[in-house]
């Protein structure tokens with residue numbers, strides 16, 4: 001008898017979803033839950049239409065509008081066409097609603113109290129369940145991993161793939177366990193924990209891995225707090241973050257509208273209890289963090305790894321011996337307008353943003369109320385609170401939190417992404433400094449030239465009151481150091497989320513294809529000029545800033561590529577930027593720095609590069625989602641060791657041409673030297689032959705259908721028929737319910 005070897009949580013969930021495995025290990029996996037929003041879906045629906053395809057499982061898809069919408073009062077709301085004023089945003093919202101109607105999907109529109117940020121509404125409704133695969137055209141899909149789901153962001157081509165087939169092609173990631181041991185000091189929230197972790201492992205620390213967060217501190221956290229942690233796994237470069245489901249998870253889910261009921265619940269709970277890593281399971285990497293080392297933390301720079309404790313100082317570039325690192329710090333400090341060695345708690349702020357899919361849930365708001373109750377926002381500060389969903393807004397109003405906020409001088413808004421990325425009107429003005437509970441402090445993220453400091457909700461609340469970055473521990477009364485309670489209007493009491501507690505320490509032959517295949521241009525041999533761009537951590541916000549995500553087309557983005565680096569504030573090209581130099585204006589190859597394409601899942605980044613003419617990017621490492629997105633567009637990402645990339649970068653600086661030969665897997669330098677590179681065989685096959693993934697997957701329809709019948713028989717709660725019949729609430733109307 002063979003004994004199954006100990007398995008990790010990630011491996012269990014992944015293995016349970018494999019429909020088919022190719023020779024090189026690429027798997028076709030089933031997707032249980034698909035969330036859709038207005039920004040990353042238009043081109044996917046257009047693709048379905050062009051190929052005459054339908055949505056395979058409308059019952060497993062839930063959609064909403066969140067990124068583009070105003071957060072102003074909806075009292076006068078009639079429909080998106082009259083309510084959303086910005087023309088491109090309006091078109092995206094209207095396009096989503098047209099697609100919802102045409103493809104028969106479930107949708108929470110602006111007239112529906114359940115509307116909100118896509119990563120808030122899924123869990124809130126019980127749509128997100130333990131052991132499921134959850135995807136969305138959005139990098140922060142990792143949030144849903146807090147339930148023990150395998151949840152990750154995908155690009156728009158993959159959105160189309162999921163809509164058409166309810167499956168995805170995936171390579172298995174590696175396992176990374178991050179254990180947070182001990183206890184958390186008073187004043188430390190789960191946001192501090194994840195900022196601390198990213199400070200330790202870096203923004204590429206999780207690349208190629210799925211993180212399992214474990215240990216006594218994680219186990220003690222509420223679901224809201226766990227979601228903030230998994231949410232930012234992507235900021236650590238990970239494919240996903242997961243936490244084993246436990247009683248806290250089950251208690252959270254019980255009674256949610258879409259959670260299983262009755263006998264299904266019993267069966268589901270039994271299965272969910274098996275979803276934990278077996279003792280002795282092997283991890284490719286392990287990191288251990290001591291919870292008591294964490295104190296309230298903020299970011300000082302322009303990547304989420306630039307963290308500092310609130311008692312610390314702005315770093316001094318002079319203290320970095322590595323010249324590249326020193327230059328990076330200097331550049332960030334210049335952008336952030338900070339002087340080395342300034343005490344962090346002396347940095348004055350202009351705005352406060354409390355919201356985003358990281359920190360806009362009810363517990364976040366309760367912690368803010370705890371700090372600001374009876375106090376006033378500093379007179380020079382504008383502070384806004386944007387709840388994550390209409391239901392959270394209502395709950396906060398019912399609990400009396402909203403009146404505490406407004407009495408303190410906060411602007412209390414309607415649900416949406418808001419100033420997390422400023423695709424709507426909520427933005428920073430140039431050089432404004434913001435204390436923000438969001439997840440990205442990239443250049444220009446919250447507004448052109450805006451300056452973002454990431455922190456916990458309680459810390460942002462303290463900053464609002466003091467008018468500068470502040471230590472929330474000054475606001476916590478000594479007598480409440482153990483368990484902080486918050487009295488609400490309805491006289492229920494809630495545990496303050498940062499209270500200190502004592503914690504116990506085979507592949508099958510293709511079937512006939514009955515659908516049209518779209519196809520991409522084949523990639524074989526590419527000869528051309530390479531542009532050198534060795535900066536590390538180029539994020540997709542830098543490759544294509546938010547204002548260009550409002551298109552509903554895949555083309556025409558080339559002129560906007562690297563917009564903020566490439567153009568001066570008045571819109572004229574900066575002659576110093578590499579792609580503006582005459583010798584690089586026709587480059588077809590980009591030689592880039594490590595962790596290229598990190599951050600958001602926007603496929604607009606490869607679309608913009610492609611439109612400019614770049615077909616191949618060579619770098620020491622890529623962010624997972626970006627790398628996937630390039631290949632779906634017939635582009636080739638090549639990973640090589642840093643020293644080899646440095647050699648190619650020197651060639652590029654001299655204007656020498658390179659020849660990239662994919663069939664033979666070599667790069668030929670102009671002196672005849674050949675550098676070989678690796679690529680997965682399935683990926684190579686698709687690129688060389690210009691094959692469209694969806695067409696290939698459609699050939700496996702029978703396998704998918706047989707997987708689905710097995711799934712319905714064994715996991716009956718995963719079929720969404722309970723809500724399939726709900727009328728689609730598009731446009732007006734209010735208080736819609738299941």
Ligand SMILES: CC(C)[C@H](C(=O)O)[C@@H](O)C(=O)O
Pocket residue numbers: 039040067137138139140153421549599600601602603
């Ligand atoms: C618009 C979307 C592609 C993007 C993401 O993937 O993260 C956005 O949500 C963000 O936070 O930048």
Ligand code: SF4
Pocket residue numbers: 066067117119138140356357358416417420421438439
């Ligand atoms: S990170 Fe910000 S923009 Fe992206 S989904 Fe979350 S709230 Fe929306």
